Amino acid sequence: MASNVTFIGAGNMAGAIMAGMVQSGYPAAAITATATRDTTLQPLRDQLGINTSTDNHAAIANADVVVLSVKPQGMRKVCESLRESIQGTRPLIISVAAGLSADTLEQWLGGDLAVIRCMPNTPSLVGAGASGLFANDNVSDAQRELATQLMESVGIAAWVEEEPLIDAVTAISGSAPAYFFLMFEAMEDAGVKLGLDADTARRLAMQTALGAATMAMRSDKSPAELKRNVMSPGGTTEKAVAHLEQAGLRNALDGAMQACAQRAREMSAELGKDD
Ligand SMILES: NC(=O)C1=CN([C@@H]2O[C@H](COP(=O)(O)OP(=O)(O)OC[C@H]3O[C@@H](n4cnc5c(N)ncnc54)[C@H](O)[C@@H]3O)[C@@H](O)[C@H]2O)C=CC1
Numbered sequence: 416m417a418s419n420v421t422f423i424g425a426g427n428m429a430g431a432i433m434a435g436m437v438q439s440g441y442p443a444a445a446i447t448a449t450a451t452r453d454t455t456l457q458p459l460r461d462q463l464g465i466n467t468s469t470d471n472h473a474a475i476a477n478a479d480v481v482v483l484s485v486k487p488q489g490m491r492k493v494c495e496s497l498r499e500s501i502q503g504t505r506p507l508i509i510s511v512a513a514g515l516s517a518d519t520l521e522q523w524l525g526g527d528l529a530v531i532r533c534m535p536n537t538p539s540l541v542g543a544g545a546s547g548l549f550a551n552d553n554v555s556d557a558q559r560e561l562a563t564q565l566m567e568s569v570g571i572a573a574w575v576e577e578e579p580l581i582d583a584v585t586a587i588s589g590s591a592p593a594y595f596f597l598m599f600e601a602m603e604d605a606g607v608k609l610g611l612d613a614d615t616a617r618r619l620a621m622q623t624a625l626g627a628a629t630m631a632m633r634s635d636k637s638p639a640e641l642k643r644n645v646m647s648p649g650g651t652t653e654k655a656v657a658h659l660e661q662a663g664l665r666n667a668l669d670g671a672m673q674a675c676a677q678r679a680r681e682m683s684a685e686l687g688k689d690d
């Protein structure tokens with residue numbers, strides 16, 4: 416029988432994971448989601464057929480897994496309010512929050528709990544998510560396996576054995592869909608400047624990204640080699656790639672990912688401190 420999974424905080428990220436789970440065949444009856452207002456929950460009931468509640472305590476009563484998916488800034492209040500119920504039933508805790516350590520979450524929830532930190536991304540919505548996972552010492556092998564199954568139902572999952580690497584995962588996949596969406600915006604604008612209509616420019620840019628990613632994932636060749644294969648000597652791509660290199664694309668991505676991981680560390684210091 417499928418494990419009962421309750422999502423506390425049915426926003427963008429939890430909504431994407433739940434939709435991906437249902438599409439992949441996870442029984443909707445085993446999924447429960449909560450939010451502060453029922454207006455947030457109604458579309459999830461209507462579209463996914465999952466259980467919903469505005470009562471966090473009632474929603475976790477039969478949960479094998481509790482996924483904490485509120486904003487990091489609201490997490491302490493939510494954890495402390497759930498402490499008694501969680502200590503009573505001791506479900507596996509999975510947090511998707513950026514910048515909140517497993518120790519901090521465990522402490523807010525009353526201690527001695529199996530806590531997994533998961534850094535997913537929103538393409539989980541379409542079964543193409545990329546998640547990183549870290550387990551504290553209380554997590555059993557069976558619970559690791561369960562978390563792997565849940566996240567692999569919506570994409571790929573990679574375990575890290577050092578918790579700070581979750582910040583690196585945030586930089587390379589958690590936040591990273593936004594880098595590509597930014598590229599789509601920029602490519603569409605540039606395509607329009609070159610005379611294409613906006614819709615055609617957008618569709619061609621997105622399909623090209625999908626094609627490049629699919630091809631790279633299926634190929635034995637490195638991205639560098641695949642890139643060279645597009646670059647005919649003296650041709651058009653050579654000019655475009657040289658421009659991207661001169662304009663500092665590598666440096667820009669390096670800086671963006673460093674800034675992302677740094678912000679996760681800052682959030683950890685800001686939100687995790689005792690006061
Ligand atoms: N959006 C993204 O791409 C990603 C987000 N995350 C993490 O996911 C978490 C949620 O982010 P989003 O989904 O973007 O935020 P969001 O604002 O869309 O969702 C948060 C949800 O929590 C609900 N909520 C707030 N207080 C609550 C309470 N006391 N009880 C029950 N529900 C409550 C809100 O109604 C809202 O629906 C964050 O911790 C973030 O770090 C992680 C990876 C990617």
Ligand SMILES: O=C(O)[C@@H]1CCC=N1
Nearest residue numbers: 512513585589590591
């Ligand atoms: O921007 C954020 O803080 C969250 C975490 C990763 C993606 N969105």
